[in-house]
Amino acid sequence: MYQLAEKKYWEGRTDYTDGAMGLRWHQILNQLDLTQSVHKSGAAKNVALLGFCSDEGVRRNKGRLGAQLGPDQLRKSMASLPVHFDQEKLGLFDAGNIICPNQQLERSQQLLGQKVASLLSMGFLPVVMGGGHEVAYGHYLGLHQHLHHEQRSSLGILNIDAHFDLRTYEVETSSGTPFRQIADLRKHHSLPFHYLCMGIQHAGNTRALFDTAHRLNTKYVLAEDMRESQWEDVRLRLRNWMHDKEAIYLTIDLDAIAAAHAPGVSAPTPFGLDPWVVRLILQEVVQSGKLLSLDIAELSPALDQDGRTAKLAAQLVFALLDNLNNQLV
Ligand SMILES: N=CN[C@@H](CCC(=O)O)C(=O)O
Numbered sequence: 001m002y003q004l005a006e007k008k009y010w011e012g013r014t015d016y017t018d019g020a021m022g023l024r025w026h027q028i029l030n031q032l033d034l035t036q037s038v039h040k041s042g043a044a045k046n047v048a049l050l051g052f053c054s055d056e057g058v059r060r061n062k063g064r065l066g067a068q069l070g071p072d073q074l075r076k077s078m079a080s081l082p083v084h085f086d087q088e089k090l091g092l093f094d095a096g097n098i099i100c101p102n103q104q105l106e107r108s109q110q111l112l113g114q115k116v117a118s119l120l121s122m123g124f125l126p127v128v129m130g131g132g133h134e135v136a137y138g139h140y141l142g143l144h145q146h147l148h149h150e151q152r153s154s155l156g157i158l159n160i161d162a163h164f165d166l167r168t169y170e171v172e173t174s175s176g177t178p179f180r181q182i183a184d185l186r187k188h189h190s191l192p193f194h195y196l197c198m199g200i201q202h203a204g205n206t207r208a209l210f211d212t213a214h215r216l217n218t219k220y221v222l223a224e225d226m227r228e229s230q231w232e233d234v235r236l237r238l239r240n241w242m243h244d245k246e247a248i249y250l251t252i253d254l255d256a257i258a259a260a261h262a263p264g265v266s267a268p269t270p271f272g273l274d275p276w277v278v279r280l281i282l283q284e285v286v287q288s289g290k291l292l293s294l295d296i297a298e299l300s301p302a303l304d305q306d307g308r309t310a311k312l313a314a315q316l317v318f319a320l321l322d323n324l325n326n327q328l329v
């Protein structure tokens with residue numbers, strides 16, 4: 001189920017004449033083998049990419065398939081990005097993929113949890129690439145395993161999403177249930193559920209889902225209150241929410257972003273967020289110094305147009321590295 005990183009996705013333009021100033025990500029990327037527990041890096045902070053190749057959650061949720069190929073497409077879209085970060089400060093690693101065979105979602109989520117926990121214990125900032133949003137449950141299992149009790153209780157879960165993903169899962173879990181599963185697991189461990197959703201669509205969630213959100217004390221900001229002109233209010237809400245959290249798990253469902261910019265998802269959103277606002281949120285979270293782990297979910301290459309959703313996702317990872325670089329002195 002775990003596959004080592006492959007170099008073949010990391011190919012692109014090389015500007016030989018420009019030397020170190022012309023470097024691109026495919027030239028500096030390190031491979032990381034998660035079956036070994038040692039890694040070499042001289043950098044102060046290291047980011048590790050880990051793919052979760054799964055369509056199973058979207059299939060169970062009756063969505064449009066394709067997210068299984070998201071991680072490798074995202075790698076291809078990142079390969080030619082220019083290196084703007086200081087390699088003494090930041091290291092970039094590819095830790096490979098977790099493959100979710102048909103029907104084996106629960107097992108692959110457990111494995112994802114173990115790999116995320118080992119990345120965190122080695123000091124990496126994980127960037128998990130979905131896969132459908134069922135990636136979030138496996139990802140959370142790793143955070144839960146890694147954190148000590150006090151850190152666990154003040155963990156904030158920030159979901160940028162058109163949907164709450166708080167569906168019931170008596171019949172089966174899916175890409176529509178991860179945060180309900182997390183809420184229940186936290187309740188089971190007597191931990192509070194600090195869940196903030198940004199980019200929620202009135203037209204994308206039933207009244208039952210809004211009810212569940214209220215019952216679970218979910219905080220949310222509707223997409224219609226998140227236009228660029230409203231950024232200062234959004235920033236204030238975000239800052240206030242982050243204030244008493246010790247660590248933030250940031251999960252980005254690309255369907256939060258307007259379909260014009262992010263068509264390559266199972267459930268596109270006509271009145272979705274402007275990509276600039278998502279980038280500003282990411283910047284705000286990095287600048288808080290509390291970002292523990294990140295994932296980007298629901299990229300579905302077969303549904304994409306001109307690779308634009310993949311490129312958008314790639315540039316969100318680029319923005320992460322840019323912001324981390326600015327933060328490290
Ligand atoms: N991952 C979640 N997906 C949405 C899908 C909504 C739709 O199909 O329109 C959900 O379950 O709510």
Ligand SMILES: [Mn+2]
Nearest residue numbers: 133161165253
């Ligand atoms: Mn989602």
Ligand SMILES: [Mn+2]
Nearest residue numbers: 162163253255
């Ligand atoms: Mn969604």
